[in-house]
Amino acid sequence: MPASPSATPDHIKDVNTRYHDAAAESYDAKWGIDFSEIGQKQVELKAVKALGDLPAEPWGDALEIGAGTGYFSLNLAARGLIENLTATDISPGMLSSLSETADRIGVPVRTVVSEAEILPFDDHSFDIVLGHAVLHHIPDLERAFGEFFRVLRPGGLILFCGEPSRHGDRLAILPKWAGSVAAPAWRRLIRARALEHTEEELAEDEYNLEPEVDVHAFAPDDLKAIALRAGFTSTRVRGEELVANVWGWGLRSMEATAVPETVPVRWRNFAFKSYLSMQKIDTRVLEPRLPAELFYNLLLSARKGP
Ligand SMILES: C[S@@+](CC[C@H](N)C(=O)[O-])C[C@H]1O[C@@H](n2cnc3c(N)ncnc32)[C@H](O)[C@@H]1O
Numbered sequence: 001m002p003a004s005p006s007a008t009p010d011h012i013k014d015v016n017t018r019y020h021d022a023a024a025e026s027y028d029a030k031w032g033i034d035f036s037e038i039g040q041k042q043v044e045l046k047a048v049k050a051l052g053d054l055p056a057e058p059w060g061d062a063l064e065i066g067a068g069t070g071y072f073s074l075n076l077a078a079r080g081l082i083e084n085l086t087a088t089d090i091s092p093g094m095l096s097s098l099s100e101t102a103d104r105i106g107v108p109v110r111t112v113v114s115e116a117e118i119l120p121f122d123d124h125s126f127d128i129v130l131g132h133a134v135l136h137h138i139p140d141l142e143r144a145f146g147e148f149f150r151v152l153r154p155g156g157l158i159l160f161c162g163e164p165s166r167h168g169d170r171l172a173i174l175p176k177w178a179g180s181v182a183a184p185a186w187r188r189l190i191r192a193r194a195l196e197h198t199e200e201e202l203a204e205d206e207y208n209l210e211p212e213v214d215v216h217a218f219a220p221d222d223l224k225a226i227a228l229r230a231g232f233t234s235t236r237v238r239g240e241e242l243v244a245n246v247w248g249w250g251l252r253s254m255e256a257t258a259v260p261e262t263v264p265v266r267w268r269n270f271a272f273k274s275y276l277s278m279q280k281i282d283t284r285v286l287e288p289r290l291p292a293e294l295f296y297n298l299l300l301s302a303r304k305g306p
Pocket residue numbers: 013016017020065066067068069070071072088089090091094114115116117131132133134137138139162
């Protein structure tokens with residue numbers, strides 16, 4: 001759900017910082033973020049879909065925008081696709097979680113707290129600027145893309161995945177609703193306990209600010225046009241996940257109503273495997289045939305220079 005149209009850019013950035021700081025500790029568990037080979041293959045697949053192919057050599061200097069806890073760039077680096085990683089985010093809390101994970105999985109990374117619209121880096125510092133699920137939070141995208149262009153070396157790439165499409169945002173309403181309706185019966189079936197929030201929890205930023213953090217949902221042409229206006233060429237937008245997303249939102253809406261520790265591992269395995277099966281249908285059957293705007297996520301890539 002987007003922030004109110006009257007929200008100022010400073011308000012949106014403040015809300016994003018506070019919400020993500022509060023969410024950082026439980027973020028990976030909430031979104032099922034994984035840094036094993038499974039997570040690495042997932043992000044590699046996204047890069048392949050966005051770019052059409054992977055480069056023969058790893059990217060040298062990579063800058064991630066809105067890196068969060070590191071899902072995208074730490075996994076790409078662990079997969080051997082990035083040599084030198086700089087991870088930025090407006091939320092210090094998210095970056096400290098990212099640093100802990102980077103230490104744990106042995107990926108060297110420089111972290112810098114920074115908002116996307118004002119990047120504290122010299123011109124021509126990076127070979128690739130990338131991000132996952134971040135563009136839709138940024139109030140002034142023209143300014144941010146101007147910064148991406150400035151800090152890239154000639155020939156450098158932008159690679160953004162996981163951006164909500166307008167159609168996908170509307171489509172997700174249905175499984176979210178169905179999941180919450182089915183939740184009591186589902187909890188009884190798997191013998192999970194209902195999650196009840198205390199008044200203190202309900203007063204916390206993580207619960208109250210969620211409806212205000214998103215500012216955009218995109219049509220493919222919107223993303224292309226922003227990149228072109230910033231000076232990029234070879235722009236390419238692809239759509240990703242349709243049935244996987246409908247299924248995933250349904251499952252997630254049910255699971256969000258249960259105390260996590262009471263959800264049996266067998267259920268979690270089933271949920272994850274079924275999601276991967278749906279993803280295969282999307283990847284092999286639907287994504288090559290249907291227009292990008294029909295999918296839940298959009299993937300954008302473009303180049304600085306011819
Ligand atoms: C939905 S999370 C995605 C995090 C991570 N990329 C992932 O895919 O798991 C969005 C991230 O963007 C960051 N963010 C929001 N607004 C931002 C801005 N204006 N500049 C930089 N980062 C921002 C948030 O703090 C948060 O970590």
